[in-house]
Amino acid sequence: MKKVVIDAGHGGDDPGASGNGIVEKELTLEISQYIHDRLDELGIENTLIRDSDETIEPNDRVNMIVSPYGSDSDVLVVSNHINAGGRAVKLLI
């Protein structure tokens, strides 16, 4: 079974998009925590990249995404973003 790495986009000093009272970093965290909890309930091994409002530099984020399972090919990476336009979900593989 695949393992899942869940990345909550943005965070800390990087709020992402905002509008209509919605701040991207807050919504991506909420969505990511939901996915994390649900995968736990289903017994699917997973890692949540951030579980609080913290700043993660881009290179650090990539390392955090890669480090839990190394070069294991049975890993699915989901990076959640709620963009103002274009794609709603960005997948990094």
Ligand SMILES: [Zn+2]
């Ligand atoms: Zn974003």
